Amino acid sequence: MAAILTDDVLEQARHGDTGALTAIYQNLAAPVHGYLAAKGLEDPEAAAQEVFLTVFARLADVTGGAAGLRKFTFSIAHARMVDATRARARAPLAVEYDAATDPRVESSPQDELLGRLESGNLAQALESLVPDQRECVMLRIVAGMSIEETAEIMGKSAGSIKQLQRRGLLTMKKSLEEVNGDD
Structure with missing residues (x-):
């Protein structure tokens, strides 16, 4: 007291x-x-x-x-x-960011790839990748592993995994566009 x-x-x-x-x-x-x-x-x-x-x-x-x-x-x-x-x-009014309403947001290669999963050409697009890119994409996208987990599994740095994923997704996007006739 x-x-x-x-x-x-x-x-x-x-x-x-x-x-x-x-x-x-x-x-x-x-x-x-x-x-x-x-x-x-x-x-x-x-x-x-x-x-x-x-x-x-x-x-x-x-x-x-x-x-x-x-x-x-x-x-x-x-x-x-x-x-x-x-x-x-x-002070300016603080508003939570909502990506769904932001007109500046463009879809990423990952989003586009996942959007095309139903096209049935995913296996063919995966085959267009070099083995490290394929493994990286499979671990990151399909298995849902983090960058750090994927890096540890593949014995690479986190930066290498980011590059492999980026390049792999861009290659798959291009492959799917060619198959679907999107140019």
Whole structure:
């Protein structure tokens, strides 16, 4: 249980008594946090910490004893809330990225390849690859292995796997386009 906030506790805190500073924090932190949270701040914990950093740095400015400290603390909390509200109003609206609605997105060779799996020409396209490319594509796309897992299995670097996959998918795409007459 926190010590009661008195004028003596405030005076001790002004002289750097850590117990008194702790008592101030324990008495006022929950109400300050509750106030900031009720006002809708995105991060009331961080704002409350800023309030107490300011309060502790300016204890010499507090007048009116313990009641004045409480008033001073909540005036700083209110100022932080106003600052945060103004900053949020000036900030651009944050919207989650949705690739499905982004007109700049082009399909990758992997997406196109997977889209053509139903064409029945996949085996022929796989045969157009050199053995390392085929193994890489099979492990990455068909087996769903990560780049690191594929690199370990094939005894190659992650960069080599990325290149093998890229080149293999482009070769397969070209092979499927030739078979399907897409030019």
